[in-house]
Amino acid sequence: MSKLVLPLKESVGVPVTPIVNKGDHVKRGQLIGKPDGLGANLHASVYGTITEINDEAIVIEADDEQPADFVKIPDTDSNLEAIREAGVIGAGGAGFPAAAKYSRPIPGGHLFINAAECEPILGHNVSRITTDAEQIIRGAEYIKEIVQAKDIHIAIKRYHTNVVALLEELTRTHDDISLELMWNRYPEGEERAVLRDSGLYKKPDGENAVLKTTELPYAANAIVTNVETVYRAARAIENREPVMSKDITVAGRLNGDNKMILVHKDVPVGTLVGDILSEFPDMADYGELIMGGPFTGHSTTLDSPITKVDGGIIATIPFPNLHGEKVGLLACACSATPARMKELAEKMNADVTGVEWCKNAVVNPKTGTAKCKNPGICPGQAQTILKLRKEGAKTLLVGNCTDCTNTVMGVAPKLNMPVYHTTDFARRAVDMRIMRNILPENNE
């Protein structure tokens, strides 16, 4: 096998302090780093030798022989401790240490298992349900007990009809579990949108409320946790298994012009992108490699490792050359940041004449990221587009959600402004309809 790189900081909080030394031989599952504060334990994901420890990562040269067994986590007094020991962190991308999240009880509250997989293309969450639904449901019950929730709600898009049927069948005997069926629109699955649409969080007047951008689901006496996180928690509790691997969707023109979306389950944490793609020697030229989903992912390189929060590797189509076209960027809180959009514009050889956030974006000045006041519900974009045009834009590059993109398409064509969407290149690489005028799904 090959080299694996395990970053010391994979989660929210502090990086781990390595507890191994260069030259040590480690076993799969062996604890190799511990956080000093909020964070998550780091375990070796393969059998191998530590070849380097630097400020950023621990590098392991994997053994050729990789036995199936692993080093189990120590016995613990509680399930919560098991989750902590196993180094489980939010697998949906946020990377918040799961044990820390679950250690704040929500008596009588609602536990949401987020299987909406709101990014297009990504499919590893749903795939995991098809193979491990029972263990996931058991995991949900463990967490429910830990957080003292009253009930469990599994959020999943209704178009996954088979998985929905499977879950309905498996939860038939669970009075405390219900399914929250979602539309295949972006960003259904954003945790505040899930909570809003569940109908369990109300304004005094009875209407569905949406959390403020500064609030966490605790404010609604709820916890939202990703389905893979639940699976990893269940593995920790039942199998005493630390987090050593990650489910990944690999997509793009992976074999000539064949547009493929594949799920690689249990990819060892630390595996390099290049090693995953080396399985596809005939893959077509690509524009860039996205780590994550088309909306919120970032560009990556072949020598970047898979971490506990990564979910996708998407090879986009080659970028069009706009030959210096003047482009205005319309940034969405639920999508690419302006910095990421500028990167895309540069790859398209466009001249960025202006950048505007959607009206509903509440920007965190420290991180440059934003949260949406009301995810997925368009506040109107005409004024912003006019502003971009006034600043010199002839073409738009937008990152908007489904609803806002529809608005953009009601406006930009009337101004004779062509529209690119930040997800176009990923979607085209898998033959998925690009974001433009998106009609509502059939209700049946």
Added chain:
Amino acid sequence: MSISVETAKEHLNDPAVLCCRREKGKLLEASDLEDPTLFPDYEDSGLLELPDNVLKIGQVLGATLDKTMDALLPLTPDVVDNIQDPSAQDDEEDTDNAPATEDATPASPDVTATVANGNVSNGVVHLSVKEGKGIELDVPLAMVNQGAVKNAPSAGETKETTSQQEPEVDEEVVRTLTRKHFKIDKVEFGDETKIDGTTLVIGNTDELCKEALENHEIVKDISVSVITPDDYHKYTNSIMDVQPIATKEEGELGEGVTRVLDGVVTVLTGTDENGVQVGEFGSSEGYVDENVMWGRPGAIDKGEIMLVINATVQAGTNRERRGPRGAHEAADTIVEHIREALKKADDSLVVDTEKIEQKRRFGNKRVLLVKEIMGQGAMHDNLILPKEPVGTLGAQANVDLGNLPIMLSPLEVLDGGIHALTCIGPASKETSRHYWREPLVEEALKDEDIDVVGVCLIGSPQANTQKSYVSKRLGMWAEAMGLDGAIVTTEGFGNNHIDYGENIEAIGSRGVPVVGITYSAIQGELVTGNKYMDAIVDNNKSKWGIENEVLENNTLCQEDAIRALAMLETKMAGGKIKKPERKWNPNVKLNNIDLIEKATGKKIELAKNEQSLPMSKKRKEHYEKDVD
């Protein structure tokens, strides 16, 4: 951009346009609708076309979308089900708010009361605000830079205050003016000028005219005629001034007793020897019934007899200071004879005695009314404080006074303290009669929640350096007086808006809340602006927002005074002022009036505009040629 529920309430009468694509069956709410203040931008860019049958926001809130529609499409009856009746909604709201409204009537006292109790001593204002219970005042605002003054709403929400929060107000009558009214229903010419019962007899007109000409060489001819109500379809030259006929019986101007003739007014008209109308920006010559906006404070009331004095001034002096000035003075020598007769009239002929008190309400917010008057020279001048009401003798011209701020008591203003020579656009100039019936002064005097400290007249000089000079003096006055608020008015538009802005800034920059009043609308867009001009009331009444040369059409009326006072009281209480709309939108004013009416429980009569008059040739050919 979609709008909030609050914004939607302020725009119930504006067109409803979807902000975003919405699916069939959607129950329409504020967040589905585009912000009406942005429509001009959208229309300019071709994004939006509003059809005639577009529904109003008040009609679609709560209605259902019958068809999936894209962003920025106007909502029309064919795509909306269950169209709402906004008037019904209004009634409902009234009922909901009834308890609060009753307790809190009128709105303004609450604002002031709360503030006054808010420990004025330490300068901290505490204003309790409770949503839904409070009074919302929507007040218009200036559009700065963009040009047009817009009426944009401001929501000053105030909570009703309990009685112990009422301020201690020490009310004191400073001076009293008594007006004795003499009824005139007939004007005839005779041998001797006298009041004979209800007949005004003007004696020996030829002699009077000859005398008038003798002392005023610049005036080449002068004549006196009478237009009676049944004869209003009569041609006159451009109306330079409308004046009450009044005289002092006792005391100085501004106090004591004044006698005034009801049913007849002096109307001064004129041309130069070449027949050029005396006027600068337009003139109001033509048929009286087509060119006079009846009933404006500064105009003729329908039913009044017009004593028309027509002066012909030396050729070419119609735009020089001496031409119009000579006409006014010559005419005044004729009127002076009537005043003398009025002095002699028997007291038994008095039909009505009116007592106007100037009260100080110490303890209330100290408010100064600032009236910017024209002082550019030529016909743009005003004679201040004559001996007789609206006379000329004894008065000083504000141009000669350097246009510096001069303080008058409110009663001096109402007692004919200003003889107005102003002649900018007929629709927006303030005549002598306007000051006699100045609605802002009248409303402010009546307002029990403020303490009117005085009326400051400040000229609008020609040169910009002089404009700054006088504005700075005004600012220093405001500072010295320790004002809590001020309202700045101006007449006309254009050049004078420069000092209008500077005057507002001079006061506002001293931390004193200011509200401005001016005609602006479309044609009178503000040419300058500053950050203190965030609260402007537009005097426009014309349908198309223009100076259409209909006498007094766009001048300050009671409705404007009420809006300005409501806005000032909101502002003084720390109320919010909303940003203006991009383009002039008459609906905002109506929305504001609605809200003030709701808050105070009083009906505000809106003045009619030129559309109530027969169409004049000028309007037909110049101002409304595209109108069916």
